Amino acid sequence: MENKKSVLITIIVLLVIFIPLTILGYFNRSESKKNENPNHELYYQGYLWFYNASNELIYKYQCQTETCGLAKGSIDDDSFGIYYYKDGNIENIPLINDRFAFILDGEYIYLYNIETDLKLSTLKAVKNYNTIIENNTYLMQNHDGLWGVFSLNENIEQILPYEYDFIGLPNRLNYENNLSTESFIAFKNPAWFIVDNIGSNLTTAYNYPIIDYSYNYVVCKEAETSKIHIYDYEGNEYLKEVNIKKHIFESNYTGIIVDNVLYIYNNLAEDYLKIISVPEGGNVTMETAEDIINIKINGEIVETLEITG
Numbered sequence: 001m002e003n004k005k006s007v008l009i010t011i012i013v014l015l016v017i018f019i020p021l022t023i024l025g026y027f028n029r030s031e032s033k034k035n036e037n038p039n040h041e042l043y044y045q046g047y048l049w050f051y052n053a054s055n056e057l058i059y060k061y062q063c064q065t066e067t068c069g070l071a072k073g074s075i076d077d078d079s080f081g082i083y084y085y086k087d088g089n090i091e092n093i094p095l096i097n098d099r100f101a102f103i104l105d106g107e108y109i110y111l112y113n114i115e116t117d118l119k120l121s122t123l124k125a126v127k128n129y130n131t132i133i134e135n136n137t138y139l140m141q142n143h144d145g146l147w148g149v150f151s152l153n154e155n156i157e158q159i160l161p162y163e164y165d166f167i168g169l170p171n172r173l174n175y176e177n178n179l180s181t182e183s184f185i186a187f188k189n190p191a192w193f194i195v196d197n198i199g200s201n202l203t204t205a206y207n208y209p210i211i212d213y214s215y216n217y218v219v220c221k222e223a224e225t226s227k228i229h230i231y232d233y234e235g236n237e238y239l240k241e242v243n244i245k246k247h248i249f250e251s252n253y254t255g256i257i258v259d260n261v262l263y264i265y266n267n268l269a270e271d272y273l274k275i276i277s278v279p280e281g282g283n284v285t286m287e288t289a290e291d292i293i294n295i296k297i298n299g300e301i302v303e304t305l306e307i308t309g
Contacts, residue, residue, distance in 0.1 A: 052098050059114035065106035073128040077168045080209040081221050085171045085179055088130025100152045102126050134178040139167050159197050165189050170212055185210045204235040214249040238268040250286035250293050251307050
């Protein structure tokens, strides 16, 4: 009888030990499956999965809607005719420094710090021109529709606050072939102006959208008539009586095309330096090559200019 009691007690003890272990093992396996993404897909089983360069999982974001993924950069510069960078090929904004992610989830874009699991901003749009902007800079439109500029490195640094109705970058590359953030095209209703990267206005205010600028001149375009105006930074207009078809800035020179004729200027307040006939539909470019500028029509060099101080 005592032997039977001993066996029964042993069985009970074993059950007390192994049943919880079995249950724990089941839940551990279930939890392990939740953390399995065999193909390292971005979207998998209702989550966004973020991996570092060593393919280690560093963050999982639980999607709240079916429209969930990495945000795409938007470009609204076309609506104003701005000469912006058009050769970008970054479709979705990638993870930044294994720290920041722009996540589209439903109607809005959310800027997350995935290290701290904090939602930092709710945005309507993000602009990066589908390329790399120096110093990890992004143009962001908040939920109120106002634009600001921020760089994302160790921390978020505000370059321009959310107070502009539009912000854009001209097609200017730095020595690393990244878009330069030396200055921006800005619109604060009802005026357009150039602002530098510490928030100071570099120019007077203009009535028409700014489509391009150099260190000396600003090009504006009327929305209704498409007429092009060229001003200096103080607002003085040049060549106001002519119908400008196209402008080109290169180094210290300005090219102006009027009626299939290219006029080359060093100073718009003075007479032109050279005049070159342009065939109908001809593609005119001015390209710097060491200490000279090549003027090309349809890819063929037709004139060279020396770069002066």
